Amino acid sequence: MSTPVSDSASRGAPSSAAAADTVVPTGHDMPRGVAALVFLRDRGIFILWLLLILVFSFWCAPYFFTWSNAMLIANAAALTAIFAAGVGLGVMSGVLDLSLPGTAAFCACLTGWLAVNKGVSLWIAVPIALVCGALVGVVNGLISLQGFNPIIVTIGTLSVLTGLASVITGGLTIPGLDGLTFMGTRRYFGVPAPVYIVAALYLVGTIFLTRTRDGIRFMAVGGNAEAVRRSGIHSDRYKVMGFVISGICAAIGGLVATAITTEANPDASPAIIFSALTAVALAGVAMSGGRGSLPRVLVGALILATIANGLIIRGVQTYWATVITGVLLLASLGLERFIQKSVSDRLMATSNLSVHQKKV
Amino acid sequence: MTSTDVTTPALDLSHIDLHYGYVRALADIDFHVMPGEVVGLLGDNGAGKSTLLKVMSGAHRPSEGTIRVHGKEVSFHSPSDASEAGIQMVYQDLALVDAQDISTNLNIGREILRKGPLGWLGFVDTKAMRKRAESELDRLGVRTAPMTRPTEMLSGGQRQVVAVARSAIRVSGDANGVLLLDEPTAALGYEQTKLVEGLIRRMADQGIAIVIVTHNLPLCHEVADRVVILNRGRKVADVPMRGTDPDHIVGWITGARPSMFEDRAS
Numbered sequence: 001m002s003t004p005v006s007d008s009a010s011r012g013a014p015s016s017a018a019a020a021d022t023v024v025p026t027g028h029d030m031p032r033g034v035a036a037l038v039f040l041r042d043r044g045i046f047i048l049w050l051l052l053i054l055v056f057s058f059w060c061a062p063y064f065f066t067w068s069n070a071m072l073i074a075n076a077a078a079l080t081a082i083f084a085a086g087v088g089l090g091v092m093s094g095v096l097d098l099s100l101p102g103t104a105a106f107c108a109c110l111t112g113w114l115a116v117n118k119g120v121s122l123w124i125a126v127p128i129a130l131v132c133g134a135l136v137g138v139v140n141g142l143i144s145l146q147g148f149n150p151i152i153v154t155i156g157t158l159s160v161l162t163g164l165a166s167v168i169t170g171g172l173t174i175p176g177l178d179g180l181t182f183m184g185t186r187r188y189f190g191v192p193a194p195v196y197i198v199a200a201l202y203l204v205g206t207i208f209l210t211r212t213r214d215g216i217r218f219m220a221v222g223g224n225a226e227a228v229r230r231s232g233i234h235s236d237r238y239k240v241m242g243f244v245i246s247g248i249c250a251a252i253g254g255l256v257a258t259a260i261t262t263e264a265n266p267d268a269s270p271a272i273i274f275s276a277l278t279a280v281a282l283a284g285v286a287m288s289g290g291r292g293s294l295p296r297v298l299v300g301a302l303i304l305a306t307i308a309n310g311l312i313i314r315g316v317q318t319y320w321a322t323v324i325t326g327v328l329l330l331a332s333l334g335l336e337r338f339i340q341k342s343v344s345d346r347l348m349a350t351s352n353l354s355v356h357q358k359k360v
Numbered sequence: 361m362t363s364t365d366v367t368t369p370a371l372d373l374s375h376i377d378l379h380y381g382y383v384r385a386l387a388d389i390d391f392h393v394m395p396g397e398v399v400g401l402l403g404d405n406g407a408g409k410s411t412l413l414k415v416m417s418g419a420h421r422p423s424e425g426t427i428r429v430h431g432k433e434v435s436f437h438s439p440s441d442a443s444e445a446g447i448q449m450v451y452q453d454l455a456l457v458d459a460q461d462i463s464t465n466l467n468i469g470r471e472i473l474r475k476g477p478l479g480w481l482g483f484v485d486t487k488a489m490r491k492r493a494e495s496e497l498d499r500l501g502v503r504t505a506p507m508t509r510p511t512e513m514l515s516g517g518q519r520q521v522v523a524v525a526r527s528a529i530r531v532s533g534d535a536n537g538v539l540l541l542d543e544p545t546a547a548l549g550y551e552q553t554k555l556v557e558g559l560i561r562r563m564a565d566q567g568i569a570i571v572i573v574t575h576n577l578p579l580c581h582e583v584a585d586r587v588v589i590l591n592r593g594r595k596v597a598d599v600p601m602r603g604t605d606p607d608h609i610v611g612w613i614t615g616a617r618p619s620m621f622e623d624r625a626s
């Protein structure tokens with residue numbers, strides 16, 4: 001209904017009929033091609049994952065498409081997913097927090113030390129770790145607000161925290177944290193505990209980002225902090241919030257990793273941040289901030305685990321998984337560029353109130 | 361029109377001096393705008409127009425001089441002080457959040473929360489916000505695209521309209537409001553310029569005081585009641601738009617014509 005209006009406007013001369021007030025698009029004036037492209041951009045990763053599952057289901061039959069294998073994949077993805085949530089939320093708010101492995105190691109070692117060496121109950125030690133993660137975020141945030149590059153700042157805190165973790169434990173791992181298995185290797189209704197943690201984390205995070213005032217502002221600050229500031233909002237508060245949320249995710253990740261092995265390890269594993277970043281990038285979260293969605297990040301982490309799992313079943317060397325993930329990542333970049341370009345071409349061709357069309 | 365007192369200026373600056381380091385960007389400027397009046401602020405590049413506007417919007421503090429809002433002396437420490445006093449500025453560079461839709465851009469900072477417990481938790485009522493944004497744009501007569509369209513998918517003109525509307529909405533309804541516009545039509549084609557012109561006139565009819573910085577003389581002719589012309593940080597003319605020879609205006613802008621206030625120069 002509205003399509004003919006925009007069509008005639010794009011073809012027509014700037015006649016008086018196009019006097020702006022009379023052209024009121026009624027809603028679905030987005031050209032159909034654009035809607036499809038936007039769908040592909042926003043949902044493409046889900047399609048990719050389904051395709052992968054389909055391929056592996058046949059290629060690795062009958063071992064792949066089973067409940068127990070699904071649980072294996074979910075469990076394997078859990079740790080990456082937790083860190084990816086931290087990295088992803090940070091990036092969406094405009095900060096790349098590289099200190100996550102350090103925060104994780106520090107918080108885990110603190111909990112281990114409190115529980116094993118000081119006899120503190122885990123019901124107290126675990127919340128302390130989470131608070132600690134948040135505090136690390138506050139420190140990162142406040143330093144970055146002084147105008148320093150967050151990447152450098154968090155490389156600094158990564159180093160400090162890794163060192164401090166070793167100071168706490170005396171450089172050794174703290175074994176005997178059997179009390180944590182409830183969030184590690186234990187299964188409830190056949191589903192491993194970390195999977196529940198991931199589900200809860202992503203559910204809360206997604207609701208926060210899409211439904212709440214703070215979440216929407218958080219995202220907007222990532223996109224254009226100046227615009228938000230000019231709306232009379234303290235945008236700095238949301239930047240710090242980005243670090244705080246990352247820090248809490250890292251603490252959760254550290255605790256889960258500790259729970260799985262029942263020992264707190266002071267050696268931060270920087271590798272985890274790269275697989276988390278891969279999941280985030282695969283999910284199309286823009287590194288410039290302000291764009292992205294958590295469910296897609298989760299699928300990104302699941303894709304990494306799915307590929308690794310399928311190849312292991314077929315007995316393919318695991319380094320091929322790394323190669324394939326890398327290729328997928330690069331391909332997704334290309335696809336995104338293509339979609340962006342096509343969308344803007346189409347919009348320019350049909351926009352009913354476009355300044356571009358006059359350049360023709 | 362409105363019951364506003366039309367003898368007190370909405371915004372009144374006197375003897376404003378501003379230095380950027382050694383550069384004296386503004387020298388002894390007097391400036392006022394009445395409720396419902398549109399004042400065009402003209403001048404060549406670097407004349408100090410943006411600087412003067414930033415003084416009004418609280419972004420810069422003058423080294424010398426006083427600012428009165430509706431007769432009351434104020435001192436702005438930040439743009440949010442000015443915006444609390446009812447002064448809204450549209451910046452020369454647009455400030456929209458690209459990835460977000462029109463509705464979010466218009467509603468940010470004044471979100472509608474849901475009723476009941478969800479609202480206490482900070483949940484927003486997306487539908488109500490869209491509806492409100494839609495009706496506000498309708499009232500301004502500038503509805504250009506669906507509310508759910510991300511602003512990055514708008515044309516330059518549409519974006520500018522949204523940016524102007526965002527500030528306009530915040531002052532509209534507030535008969536004491538002041539709207540400051542820095543080059544609002546810089547990137548616009550013919551139709552969009554008309555759109556913004558209409559918007560400015562409608563805002564003024566609501567009793568809002570408007571200051572518009574522009575290089576676009578025809579626009580000034582259309583919307584301004586009065587023009588103030590700056591040259592190298594000094595005010596050289598302050599004349600009603602109607603009845604003033606356009607050549608004189610150009611002369612004051614370029615400096616070819618001597619200042620109306622020669623005797624006051626120090």
Ligand SMILES: Nc1ncnc2c1ncn2[C@@H]1O[C@H](COP(=O)(O)OP(=O)(O)OP(=O)(O)O)[C@@H](O)[C@H]1O
Pocket residue numbers: 380381383385403404405406407408409410411412
């Ligand atoms: N942040 C700054 N630091 C130092 N000097 C500045 C600064 N901003 C502006 N100036 C100087 O102050 C003078 C006035 O600048 P201003 O931006 O107000 O000009 P303008 O009239 O808005 O020009 P234009 O039409 O190009 O936007 C210029 O000489 C400029 O070089």
Ligand SMILES: [Mg+2]
Pocket residue numbers: 409410411452
């Ligand atoms: Mg300027």
